[in-house]
Amino acid sequence: MPTSKFSVSEKYSYLNGFGTYNESEAVHGALPIGMNSPQKPPYGLYTEKLSGTAFTAPRHENQQSWLYRILPAAMHEAFETLDLSDHQSTLPTGAMKMHQIPNQIRWNPFDFNHDVDWVRGFNLVGGAGDPAMKSGFAIYVLAAGRDMGREAFYSADGDFLIVPQHGVLDIQTELGRLLVRANEICVIPRGIRYRVTFPDGPVRGYICELYQGHFQLPELGPIGSNGLANTRDFQVPTAFFEEDESSWNVICKFNNTLFSASQDHSPFDVVAWHGNYYPYKYDLGRFCTIGSVSYDHPDPSIFTVLTAPSEHLGTAIMDFVIFPPRWLVQEDTFRPPWYHRNVMSEFMGLISGDYDAKTGDGFRPAGASLHNIMSAHGPDAGTHQAASQAKLEPQKVGSQSMAFMFESCLMMGVSEWGLKTCQKAQRDYQKASWVPLKSHFKHPDGGAVNGKQ
Ligand SMILES: [Fe+2]
Known part of the structure; x- marks a missing residue:
């Protein structure tokens, strides 16, 4: 609607x-x-x-x-x-003089001027x-x-x-x-x-x-x-x-x-x-969202509004992608985005509401995040825990929310203003999101795992 x-x-x-x-x-x-x-x-x-x-x-x-x-x-x-x-x-x-760094970056909401x-x-x-x-x-x-x-x-x-x-x-x-x-x-x-x-x-x-x-x-x-x-x-x-x-x-x-x-x-x-x-x-709000009605979920390219292609077929200099309010109905599926590493760079922003792939208040409207080329990312520990155990009923996500992504095949440098001057880059983003992840691996034979019994 x-x-x-x-x-x-x-x-x-x-x-x-x-x-x-x-x-x-x-x-x-x-x-x-x-x-x-x-x-x-x-x-x-x-x-x-x-x-x-x-x-x-x-x-x-x-x-x-x-x-x-x-x-x-x-x-x-x-x-x-x-x-x-x-x-x-x-x-x-x-x-442009840019910082080229592999660290995942997230910014608190940027100020008005x-x-x-x-x-x-x-x-x-x-x-x-x-x-x-x-x-x-x-x-x-x-x-x-x-x-x-x-x-x-x-x-x-x-x-x-x-x-x-x-x-x-x-x-x-x-x-x-x-x-x-x-x-x-x-x-x-x-x-x-x-x-x-x-x-x-x-x-x-x-x-x-x-x-x-x-x-x-x-x-x-x-x-x-x-x-x-x-x-x-x-x-x-x-x-x-x-x-x-x-x-x-x-x-x-x-x-x-x-x-x-x-x-x-x-x-x-x-x-x-x-x-x-x-x-x-x-x-x-007029975007007609497509998604899985059986199991798994498609690549986020299914949310592309506009694309600026490179000379290489199917590879964009810039895709503008949104994550609008939508229903999730997949059976037997981990529904948030998978953990992944991408050959593309992903800059995300949030226009309003709560982005469904992140819990807590780390990613807020007027903030942003950058997951650069091959920088690993995915749900934070809390989101993974909740989604792994959630009862899989039809679920409306993203109500009153609109997140978006500028996704490029090019490695995105970060300006001095973005990295330091604006003072919005979160110091503990990587540590808070993924370091708390715990191994749940159980060897089927009950044997040693990584030297542990
Ligand atoms: Fe991603």
């Missing part, structure tokens, strides 16, 4: 569908018919093409949109490096790769409380997958407006300019910036043509523009450095657009 309690106001209207061609015009007749770039676009608008893939990308990968706007995006002064010395910014500068806006509210936790080489990703904790002024932001480095944990994001993009609340996500593809305000006070959340490729829906294979995240439930903004000839700044994230350029008009002047490269949002 969808969990979003809000209705969409008239201020925000949406198209349905993701990965498909869409078109929208805020003024009737602003979209040219039959051609993309007429000599004289309707109403004296300029035509601008926004490419999300190489011109020659295969047809099934090709992403582009045509914009019809009052002035082209190129009409601005030169970009200058943005001076961030007046606040705590944890954006990486240049190449009422004093910064969207652009200054990213706290780098970790990542891999390099935006200049279009490889890898970065993960940020978002904490901000101030509305952006007459500023627009865009990243040339990657697509932003935004996962609010608390609060409401009012996102004005070049292609229209998005209202995004906790338990919803949105994706702003690289290059698209946007401005974020917080109509319900300070916000907190998580962001994955994808340097390589774009997110797409996973293949469904034997599941068939429906299930998981359905195409029609992704919402795409309709065209919305403003005529504003006051002073604006455009802030650009370019190879992990921020730049700013001034201009004498609003960047949000797109009157009409069409194409398949656009921002979108999705209510996680």
